[in-house]
Amino acid sequence: MTQHIPCHRCGKIHEIPPLRAGQRAECTRCGSLFSPVGCRRTTSSRTAAAAVAAFVLFWPAILCPILEIEKMGIRQQSSILGGTIDVFR
Numbered sequence: 001m002t003q004h005i006p007c008h009r010c011g012k013i014h015e016i017p018p019l020r021a022g023q024r025a026e027c028t029r030c031g032s033l034f035s036p037v038g039c040r041r042t043t044s045s046r047t048a049a050a051a052v053a054a055f056v057l058f059w060p061a062i063l064c065p066i067l068e069i070e071k072m073g074i075r076q077q078s079s080i081l082g083g084t085i086d087v088f089r
């Protein structure tokens with residue numbers, strides 16, 4: 001099945017037939033290479049890496065204090081999770 005894929009560099013639309021192993025498609029305008037059709041494995045691993053990184057960074061983002069208020073010598077810190085809990089109290 002032929003696909004219409006825009007070049008990631010210049011945006012020109014190309015009609016690219018399914019590529020076999022070892023074949024590569026090249027943009028006729030700027031010469032950049034298109035990702036092979038069987039490149040889903042690379043895309044999946046990048047997506048998985050981004051999801052794992054987001055999961056690791058999520059916890060410090062909601063647990064670390066982002067707001068500090070000092071009033072009459074009393075200092076109070078609040079995090080996103082703490083603020084959310086305070087809303088429902």
Ligand SMILES: [Zn+2]
Nearest residue numbers: 007010027030
């Ligand atoms: Zn191009």
